[in-house]
Amino acid sequence: MSGNRDAAMPRQLNGIAAKCRDSLTSKGQFVTLIRVIALSGGTVTSEPSSFGRAISQGRKKKEWALKDLASKVLREDGEPISPQYLNDIEHDRRSPSSDRMVQQFADALGIERDFLYYLAGRFPEDVRQRQLSEAEVAKAMVAFRGPSKTKGRR
Numbered sequence: 730m731s732g733n734r735d736a737a738m739p740r741q742l743n744g745i746a747a748k749c750r751d752s753l754t755s756k757g758q759f760v761t762l763i764r765v766i767a768l769s770g771g772t773v774t775s776e777p778s779s780f781g782r783a784i785s786q787g788r789k790k791k792e793w794a795l796k797d798l799a800s801k802v803l804r805e806d807g808e809p810i811s812p813q814y815l816n817d818i819e820h821d822r823r824s825p826s827s828d829r830m831v832q833q834f835a836d837a838l839g840i841e842r843d844f845l846y847y848l849a850g851r852f853p854e855d856v857r858q859r860q861l862s863e864a865e866v867a868k869a870m871v872a873f874r875g876p877s878k879t880k881g882r883r
Contacts, residue, residue, distance in 0.1 A: 780848040781821040787838030788819070795819075801837040802830060828854050 777783035788798045795812040802810045805827060817823040825831045831849055835842040846853050861869070 777848065779821050780824065780845060780850075781819045783840060783845060783848050784815075784834055784838065785819040787834075787840050791838065798837060802833045805829070825849055 777786055784798075788795070791798075795815050799812045799815045800809045802815070804810055810830075814823065818825065825834065828846075828851070831845050831851065832842055834840070835845050843853065
């Protein structure tokens with residue numbers, strides 16, 4: 730990418746690119762990332778895109794080691810989860826095994842519970858206990874997503 734193109738890049742993209750530069754293995758990957766961001770309208774969020782990333786970011790923000798957070802999250806038997814299990818969760822190789830665990834992560838890290846449920850692909854127990862009908866769930870999901878351009882799509 731020429732210097733002139735870099736100078737013309739929106740300021741927002743330059744900031745995002747600077748944050749990403751260290752995690753990319755080559756200049757080519759960096760340039761590709763910038764082009765993809767630019768083509769998408771430059772809309773990038775710093776919000777985590779997975780449960781594991783949210784947990785990892787929250788832990789690092791508190792400057793905790795894996796074992797520090799693992800000691801604060803208890804399994805159903807009352808024992809703390811292992812640092813290896815937490816590592817697997819942070820790398821999206823495993824998911825939290827219970828609602829209780831999602832809630833403990835939220836409380837320990839100060840992350841909104843509903844956001845973690847969303848990232849974990851789960852509904853909180855209080856929502857599940859409502860025993861909504863298929864039509865009620867569909868209506869709620871439409872409200873969440875906004876109106877669909879294609880009706881009846883599954």
